[in-house]
Amino acid sequence: MLEVRGLHKAFGDHVVLSGVDLTVTPGQVVALIGPSGSGKTTVLRSLNGLERPDAGVVRIGEVSVDFGARPSRALEDSLRHQSAMVFQHHNLFPHLTVLENVTEGPVRVQQRPRAEAEAEARSLLERVGLADKADAQPHRLSGGQQQRVGIVRALALRPKLLLFDEPTSALDPELVGEVLSVIKELAEQGWTMLIVTHELAFARDVADQVVFLDGGRIVEQGPPAVVLGEPTQERTQQFVERLLRPF
Template sequence: MSRTDRHTEPLLTARGLHKRFGDNEVLQGIDLTLHRGEVVVLIGPSGSGKTTVLRSLNGLETPDAGTIVVDGGPEIDFDSGARLPARVRKQQRFALRDRSAMVFQHHNLFPHLTVLENVIEGPWRVQRRSKAEVVAEARVLLDRVGLSDKADARPHQLSGGQQQRVGIVRALALKPDLLLFDEPTSALDPELVGEVLLVIKELADEGWTMAVVTHELQFAREAADHVLFLDGGVIVEQGAPAQLFTAPQHERTQRFLTRILRPMDGA
C-alpha cells in the first residue's frame, strides 16, 4: 500500500497556475494536488517549468493566474491578484511560505553563520520561538543526519553533501507541513548524491509530504507515490512510478525517458 493510499486528505490543491516571464509563458495551466504523507516527484527537461511550480507553491513566485488552497483554508486567487493591495498580496505569499519549506539546489547557507546558527535562524528569528527550544531541536536534527559534530563549523568547512544535509535540517527545523526540494543533488559530486537521497528517502518513509524536482529517476522510481512529467509548462503525463516509467502513454514522455533511462539501464 502506498503512502497515497494511507493519506487521502489533500494538503494543497493548485488549479490553473499560469506564469509568464516576459514573452516566455513558463506555466500554462498547472493542476496539482498534494495529499498528506504523499511524495510527488516532478521530472522533465530543463526549462519545462518544474522549479517555477515549486516556487509558486512556496510563495517565492507569484503566479499570474490560478488558485491555491492549503489545508482547506481560504482560496488564494491569483486571477484577481493584480487588483489586490500590495499588503494583501504579501499576506498571500506568507500564507504559503508559513506552511512549506524549500531545500534549494545550491544550499543557500549563510556563510558567516555556523551550522547550528544556520539551522536556528528561521525558527528563532522569523517564527520567534524560544532560542533554547530551537537550539535543542536543531541538535537533535543534526544528529539524525550524522552532523552533530559539525554544529560549530562554517559552511565552507563542509562537503557539498554535508551542506545539503544542513539545508534539509534547516527546512525541517521550521516544522513545515510541506517540504519542497528543488533538484537537491544536481550541484553535488556524484559520490555525494547518495547520502542526500538517503535522507530524503528516510523522510518519505516517515510520512512527510514532499514535492521533489529531480533528475535522479532511480530515486523517483523508489521514493515517489506520484510522478509528474512536465514539458513546455504543462503536465504532459502523470501517474504512479511503476506505470509512468514502464509504460508511458504520451509520445513526449516516451522520448524523454528513452533518452534518460537507456544510459542508466546500461550502466
C-alpha cells in the first residue's frame, strides 16, 4: 500500500529526513515512534503533500512519485489524494457544523454529490457515537469529540492510507481513551494506517510493526514485541525505557 525509498527533506541547513525507507502493506498498522524533532511528523506531511520532499520515491497504491525528478503538480496532487491525515489539533473549521466539516472534502475536492456525501458522513458519525452532533458547531464539542470528528473527516475521503499525527497529544488524559478506542476499531476493520504516537502501550497493542526514528533516520523496526519489548539498538532501548518507565 505504501512504499517509501530514500526520502530526504531539509529546511535550509537543517536536515530533517535523511534517507528514510518504509513499507506498509495493505491492512497493516504501523506505529512511528521517536523523540521530538526526529522527523516523524515530516514523514507524514511528506506523504500527504503538506511538505515537498527534496528527494525520494513515494508510492501509495498505484500512484508513484519520484520527487528527485521534479514531478508535475498533477502527479503530486494524485499522490496526495491517496491518503488522509488526522492532526494533533483536529483543525476543524469553526464556522461550519460537524456535518459540513465532514462533507467539505468529498463535495468540494472530490466533486461527489452532496446528498451522497452527507449520507455517508452521517453513517460515519454514527459509527463513532456522534450521530446526534451532526448539526453542532465544533466549539460545543469536547476535545475527544472534536478529534473523533477529525477521524470521520479523514474516513469520508475514502483514502487508501490513514495518517495519524499524535492524535491524542492535545487531549486531556481522561479523553485519550475514547480516541484510541476508535483507532483500534479502525485497525480491526482492516484500515491501513501509519500512526505517529508517544502512546507506546497503545502501539504495542494495536500496531503490526513499530518503526523507531531518530535524527531523521530509521534506527530500528519490527514487531512491537521486539522493538518495544526487546530492542536491539541502544538508542531504541534508551527511548523505550524512558517512556515506559518514566520515573
